[in-house]
Amino acid sequence: MSSKLRLALVQLAVGKSKLDNVSRAVQKIKEAASEGAQLVALPECFNCPYGTQYFAEYAEPVPGESTEAIKEAAKENGVYVVGGSVPESEGGKVYNTCTVWGPKGDLLAKHRKVHLFDINVEGGICFRESDVLSPGNSYTTFDLPQCKVGIGICYDIRFAEMAQVYSKMGCKLLLYPGAFNMTTGPVHWELLQKGRALDNQVYVGTISPARDTSATYIAWGHSTLVNPWADVVATTEHEEGIVYADLDLDYVQKVRQMVPLGSQRRGDMYEVVTKK
Numbered sequence: 587m588s589s590k591l592r593l594a595l596v597q598l599a600v601g602k603s604k605l606d607n608v609s610r611a612v613q614k615i616k617e618a619a620s621e622g623a624q625l626v627a628l629p630e631c632f633n634c635p636y637g638t639q640y641f642a643e644y645a646e647p648v649p650g651e652s653t654e655a656i657k658e659a660a661k662e663n664g665v666y667v668v669g670g671s672v673p674e675s676e677g678g679k680v681y682n683t684c685t686v687w688g689p690k691g692d693l694l695a696k697h698r699k700v701h702l703f704d705i706n707v708e709g710g711i712c713f714r715e716s717d718v719l720s721p722g723n724s725y726t727t728f729d730l731p732q733c734k735v736g737i738g739i740c741y742d743i744r745f746a747e748m749a750q751v752y753s754k755m756g757c758k759l760l761l762y763p764g765a766f767n768m769t770t771g772p773v774h775w776e777l778l779q780k781g782r783a784l785d786n787q788v789y790v791g792t793i794s795p796a797r798d799t800s801a802t803y804i805a806w807g808h809s810t811l812v813n814p815w816a817d818v819v820a821t822t823e824h825e826e827g828i829v830y831a832d833l834d835l836d837y838v839q840k841v842r843q844m845v846p847l848g849s850q851r852r853g854d855m856y857e858v859v860t861k862k
């Protein structure tokens with residue numbers, strides 16, 4: 587199997603019409619596939635504006651109308667799709683959920699955002715996902731022919747331990763659909779991505795909605811792919827668009843040989859332990 591992977595990060599313009607959002611996402615998957623992408627990733631809340639006032643209203647079961655459309659798009663275009671996230675309703679609760687689809691339309695994985703975004707930055711942003719969302723409790727990986735992939739959603743990227751666990755599980759690519767904002771985005775978005783990539787010597791991709799300055803929550807944009815050396819391979823500004831990146835998974839091994847952190851870890855002094 588080739589070590590090469592063409593990845594498309596879809597920085598989608600998301601508005602108030604769920605129908606429009608979903609049909610744009612489907613169009614972008616088609617466009618990315620026609621440009622040779624093998625794996626297409628959508629942003630956090632691709633079918634719904636990002637905001638606690640919207641999650642319950644837009645929530646749907648999984649599978650449901652939005653994820654079914656993504657499934658069909660994966661199948662029609664013969665690509666893997668990381669379906670960003672949708673507000674998912676189940677058992678009276680709402681989750682922020684990512685589905686992953688294979689090229690035959692098979693559901694490969696489902697990730698519920700584990701770390702809910704509750705912050706209060708003086709003079710900046712106050713946000714409390716936990717007012718309306720419930721957290722997931724699982725790690726989520728899936729296998730491509732080229733490598734294992736680990737999934738986190740947005741705030742999950744701030745927790746280095748989760749990425750370390752994925753790396754220990756054998757993931758060589760971590761994908762984080764996310765919607766950082768105008769307070770945290772400029773300082774933290776790329777830095778966190780580079781940190782996760784460098785510490786774990788893996789590729790890391792982030793996928794944001796496009797910026798809508800009329801929205802109550804203004805997304806940072808800047809969907810990006812960083813390689814295991816912490817170089818930015820491909821990125822963009824804040825408008826709608828598709829970021830294409832060509833990965834060479836053999837490069838992961840090369841970086842690990844040059845800087846052999848794996849064999850140099852002091853397991854006698856510290857350890858990241860998976861409890862669940």
Ligand SMILES: NC(=O)CC(=O)C(=O)O
Pocket residue numbers: 703739740741742744764765766767770771774
């Ligand atoms: N929206 C998020 O989940 C996270 C975020 O914006 C941040 O960590 O900053």
